[in-house]
Amino acid sequence: MSIEIVNARLLDPATGTDAIGGVFIDQGVIKDFRTGTGVSFKDAKETIDAGGLCLAPGLIDLRAKTGEPGEEHKETLATASRAALSGGITSLVVMPDTRPVIDDVALVQFIAERGRETAFARVYPAGGLTVGLAGEAMSEIGLMAEAGAVLFTNGDWPVASAQVMKRAMTYAASRGAIVMSRPDERTLTVGGVMNAGEFAARHGLSGIPIEAEWLGAARDVVLAEQTGCTLILDQVTTQRTLDIVDVARGRGAKVFTTVAAHSLFFNELDVGDYLTYCKVNPPFRAELARKTLIHALQEGAIDAVVSAHDPQPPEEKRLPFGEASFGAAGLETVLPCLLTLVEEGELSLLEALAAVTIGPASILGLPQGRIAKGAPADLILFDAGKPWLCDRDHLLSRSKNSPFDGRRLQGRVMRTFVGGKTVFER
């Protein structure tokens, strides 16, 4: 079945394209695309008139948690996929910190299969870097990679021992595997619930200091340099961490950085009167830190923006701030969050899209995330300026813990294609 999508604003950050045009899709793949008005493709059996909407590659999310297996009441791969597609995410990497932990071949295969059977989005398993994420013994990195694990991570609990981390990275490098790590020196952050500083002190909340991120980043980039392992520093929140990465890159380390979309939008003051939906780790930092992250994104110093989707049911959030779980539902708000920043003039449209398409695609070596001949036809049609009110009750995620609840956002996905098939339409 061949389709043409015409009269669209083609946006492809990989080539810097931003022009009216159309694409031609056949057998799930982009066969052709042209810019210009009145473009059409003679072999197309079906025509979709985009009516001037933006047409861009579907988003690739390097960090989403679901509750499958083990905590399906929070989220399943199917519900996460539905939420993702409505937010324009067509590929997502799911974290290994489930019950049980995804730390062996059978579980990687299970996730991959469940993804194919129950989800319309492309689901990529991340493998646990250590057995049970206990930070003691490295897992079967090579075998899990063969089974489809696209990266290896210890999730929210970075490996505490530098020795174990070094060995795991040394081994991963030899298998060509990518390691993703949260820069976090845990001995400084245990017990912390929000960004350390005046606001936390005044509200009587224990702080998560930024130097914990710097120390964690320093260790991991040095190990990346020494071992030759490709490292993704997961959810950076400060410029100084990016500076640490810069130095290591200058020395030849293969290090990539990601930022959670919500960290580009909120600052620590949004915690307000103990709002637990704003309890995330890494925490929302000071406004200045948020501004410098946006600047870094413009400069291309951040390789990918992630949803950091972490579904939590009400019983985990309807608690005093200190006792509530960390985590924010994020799949449905990554693109609207970025588009709102674009509308507010903080980012250009192509800068915003690069970090969720070609950026993550390049890290993982995926063929999608671009409008190119032969690339999978994972595409989204969106209305860049459409205003809407984020109401948690209307979110498709099984858990509704969004810090964007009640916020006015701009920009909405109208239609999502995976492999040329329409998998979501608003």
Add this chain to the structure above:
Amino acid sequence: MAAAHADYIFRHDHLLGIEGLHPLDITHILDLADTYAEATRAGRRPEPILTGKTVVNLFFENSTRTLSSFEIAARRLGADVVSMPVGNSSVKKGETLIDTAMTLNAMKPDALVIRHSASGGAKLLSRKVDCPVINAGDGTHEHPTQALLDLLTIRRTKGRIEGLKVVICGDIAHSRVARSTTMALHLMGARVHLCGPRTLIPPGTDTWGAESAGTDFDSALPGADVVMMLRLQLERMNGSLLPSQREYFRYFGLTADRLALAKDESIVMHPGPMNRGVEIESSIADGERSVITQQVEMGVAVREAVLHLLAGGRA
């Protein structure tokens, strides 16, 4: 005395903290508390304005003095008092603060007094119930009635609050009393200087209204009208926040020599319970400049005033 503010209306639904109060609110509470303190001293029963009303004390943290103080205050005003010293362990069996709040709310109390180990606990409760909530201490956040009783004690002994120099010494970081009392004193025009080990001084104390926050107790004391010592939680010794009790006492303990640095007529305060020999020498605690027992007395008067204003029915 209350007649001076005849047109004044206390507009708050709850007392969750000093933050958010206006100096007029504080003056009004203190004036009313003064009349209650006088009545008690004169052996008069106050008007039973809470007759037929139910006050529930919900204490998730152990406390003897604050709980009894609230109980006595509510009883003096004629209220039926139910105290639930739930401690921290018994509620851990799955029931959350919100569940407890909803359950109690269904019993239609006229006021809820809550102490909880989590900062923001009182605020959370106030969102879920229909009656006034009084914060009797939430985590390391606020303890507003303690601040008010401190102010009343100071005002009664010094005749004023404005312009006084107050030095607060101890574990500022983990003290809800330090936060509330600093903010309240600042609102009423006192100059507050905080003092303690560097590991126990949080950032941003200027936003609470403190003029300084330092580690040299001796240099903070000259000119002080009030010296307030905070309780040192002995478990702080385990987290490498402090070297030892003996070193703490050496630099931050209130001794007679040290007190001599403050004004001759200065007063000594402590929110209790005291660790004698850790933060304060016994002779000072029991000495003539100590107003520590008066603080306890004023505690009841302040709580009567607060219950009066929040649960006394707004005509």
